[in-house]
Amino acid sequence: MSRRFNTWRGMWLCIAIALTSLSTAAAQLPSVGMPGRVTELVLPGSEVEVRARDAKDPLVLRITRVAPHGSAFRYDFEYVALEAGKYDLRDALRRRDGTPIVTDPGDPNALPSIPVEVTSVLAPGIVKPHVPEPQALPRFGAYRTWLVAAGVVWLAGLALVLFGLRKKHAAMAAARWKPRTLAERLRPLVESALAGTLEREQRAQLELGLVAFWRRKLAMEHESPVRTMSLLRDHAQAGPLLKSLEAWLHMPTPPADVDLKALLEPYRDMPADAIPEFDTAALSAPHSSGGR
């Protein structure tokens, strides 16, 4: 009694499971592009395989498992449809041994129809997805390009900062350096004049600035400018540098031999700011790197 009860209980359980699985299967029909499966299907006759597929064929079928089942075979199929609709998987099969597929129901080896259905997730009436909206092209280059560009910019910035700091430092150093004597102040100017790297305006100012300085220093303010020049040229202290400058600045081929130290000797004990004529834009800048 108890044994019979157990058999009936098992049968009801199997039916319930089968019904549940059927309802679930019906409810979960595969959609376009999603794989659907048919498993444990026993097909009579010799073994079947998937026919070669045409590129335009909307159904892709794959046999995932084959196992002998008496004189027949048991198959697991997996299929993917590219269009919604009803398909017969039998249309995509052929006998492996090359015998034709028989569909006559009276034949024991006849291959039964294997209907499947593929649904669409699109709304009714829409058969194709929307045409994508035109969008702007992505920015030039990709991440790597941007990374390289950022690296270059960073290096350039670094170089600028280093160069700028160096220049500033040099300018500050130059600004800090102040000649203590008139000789120190005159030396770079005279050297530039000798090298021919002093600007025309600077040369003119250097020459006549010195004349003005000596005129004041020797109290020649009331002499005529011509007589002043003549007296200064013959003066023991003023004469040598003035005459040398005159030669360097005015002769077509200036003399080459110069004793700059001796020429600047009279200016060694004079303060650097003794010639206010030099405190102009033309001569106040450093001249060690002056250009013509």
Add this chain to the structure above:
Amino acid sequence: MTQTAPVLTNADLKTTEKFIQAVRERVATVVVGQDVVVERLLISLFTGGHLLLQGVPGLAKTLLISVLSKSIDLDFARIQFTIDLLPSDILGSEVLDQRINEFRVRKGPIFTNLLLADEINRAAPKVQGALLEAMQERKVTIGNETFRLPAPFLVIATQNPVEQSGTFELPEAQLDRFMLVHRLDYPSPSEEREILVRNSALGVQRQDGGAVVQTEFDVLSKEPVGSTDQLIAAMEAVHRVHVSETFIEHVVDLVNRSRKHPAVELGCSPRAGIALLKASRARALMHGRHYTVPEDLFSLAEDVMLHRMRLKYEAIAEGVNGRAIVAELLRSLGGAAGEPAKNGASA
């Protein structure tokens, strides 16, 4: 400066120096002192620029020019400017030749190498204008015919700065035609002594059965010490004197400062700069240099610039004079532009 002419060689320099020295020595035999005037005369002659001498009578202006013309074998003419002088008295005119019944051109005294226009401010402006036009163009039109003036052609005009009644002052535009205006000073006491000694040595000259007291003109030697070729060589040498960029900068600076001076109403024109450069080259040559130096500029600035500047009425009323301003401009060179000299001269 870009030199187009070849650089002056030492040999050229010595030849020219010799010629100049000979002329100077010849002038010195008759004229005492006046070295600066002789220098200015030679500068004018070598550069072809005309000269105006301002000074009181009796400073040997005519004698100086006479002796200079005889020294270099140049034609010389003198015109005494008066109120009734006509342009044709200077330039020449067409006269009717009654023998052939045709007009014939009679050239005026302007057709000479050295022309002394004595007391130029005494003539009417149209006469002054005729002369100054001829000076500028170096040609004269008489009737329908145009004649070139001889080369070299140099006008040395004189002006008496003291006596102003009955004179016509030359306007600035006409003064500008004179490259140099030199203001003559009295000779120094030692020079004046020498003049008197030399004059007292002059005797009496027998002439046409009579006798006249000798003047300096009578003792002028007729033999020239220099030829026209030597003069032309000296003129060419002037153009080969080197002018540095720095010197040009000095000239430009000086001319510019004359335009910015607070007491000056009308500053120097670019012609002043050109004249400064030309005259400086000639002066450099006369001092045995083949390059110009600031001293040339300083020496010539007054003669070149002063007559080209017009002072403001207020400055004149305050007693400021042009010479002081030129000296102040020269002293201010070397300082910042527009700055007056630290101890500038005033009136």
